[in-house]
Each structure stands twice: as C-alpha cells, then as structure tokens.
Amino acid sequence: MIEDSALLRGMLGEMLEEMTHVVVVDAVAGENAAIERIASGEVDLAIVDLELDEGSGFGVLQHLGAAPDRFGGTRAVVLSTYAHRAIRKRCEQLGAEAFFDKASGMDDLLDFVERAAGEDRPRS
Known part of the structure; x- marks a missing residue:
C-alpha cells in the first residue's frame, strides 16, 4: 500500500489483514520507497494513492508501466480523493486496473482485493 496518511495506512492495513489469503507486505508513504x-x-497488487509524501502515485504507475519485467507484473489500483474523470483516465492510461474514491469506494476496493486474492491463489 502506498499512502501518505499514516492513519489511513493503519486502518486500511488492518482491514486488509483481516482478509483470507491477503498479506500486507508493506505500507509506504513515498514514490521511491514504493x-x-x-x-x-x-x-x-499495489494500492496507490496519488498524493504522496515524496513523488506521486502517477510516478509509481509510470515506473510500473515502463518496466513491467523489473516489477514482476505487479498489478496496481488507485485509491484517491482526486476522482475527477481526467484523473481517472490518466491513471487508466498509466496501467491502473481500477480507481477507487477514498470518500465512497473503500468497500469496492476491499471487494476488488478479495477477488484478486482469490484469482492469485493456486488452484488444486
């Protein structure tokens, strides 16, 4: 999770850790650390905020898209308060699979993560 708010990193981290088959590897506040x-x-799966302590979520998405082999095909979604159509479109162009508005999309984000975790589990 890449989020500048320590409070949101903590809360979202707790919600994600409660999910079966989801392990929060890390939570960072800046582009370079991400x-x-x-x-x-x-x-x-990287959950990316657009406004970060250092750099931006756009920069993270650009790096992921520019060198997918370096990042092992990591998937990315955006969680941001900047939900304007132009921002969403830019995130999509940079490779974000989905965009979630912090004000109203937290449940949708959690549903997405749960589905993604199910897709990533080995089949028996």
Whole structure:
C-alpha cells in the first residue's frame, strides 16, 4: 500500500489483514520507497494513492508501466480523493486496473482485493 496518511495506512492495513489469503507486505508513504519495495518481487497488487509524501502515485504507475519485467507484473489500483474523470483516465492510461474514491469506494476496493486474492491463489 502506498499512502501518505499514516492513519489511513493503519486502518486500511488492518482491514486488509483481516482478509483470507491477503498479506500486507508493506505500507509506504513515498514514490521511491514504493518503487524499491515493489521491485523486491513480493508485491502482487499495489494500492496507490496519488498524493504522496515524496513523488506521486502517477510516478509509481509510470515506473510500473515502463518496466513491467523489473516489477514482476505487479498489478496496481488507485485509491484517491482526486476522482475527477481526467484523473481517472490518466491513471487508466498509466496501467491502473481500477480507481477507487477514498470518500465512497473503500468497500469496492476491499471487494476488488478479495477477488484478486482469490484469482492469485493456486488452484488444486
């Protein structure tokens, strides 16, 4: 999770940890820390805020799209208060699979993560 608000990082982290088959690998507040963490190869899905302590979520999305092999095909979604149509379109162009508004889309984000975790589980 890439989020500048420590409060939201904590709350969202707790909600995600309660889910079966979901492990929160890390929560960081800036673009460079996010890029380093994702490059470790342990991140299947990055939840990206657009406004960060350092850099931006747009920068994170640009890095992921520019070098997918470096980041192991990490999927990305955006969680932001900036839900304007132009912002959503830019995120989509940069490779974000989905966009969730912080004000009204938290349940939708959690549903998405739960579905994604189910898709990533090995089939028996």
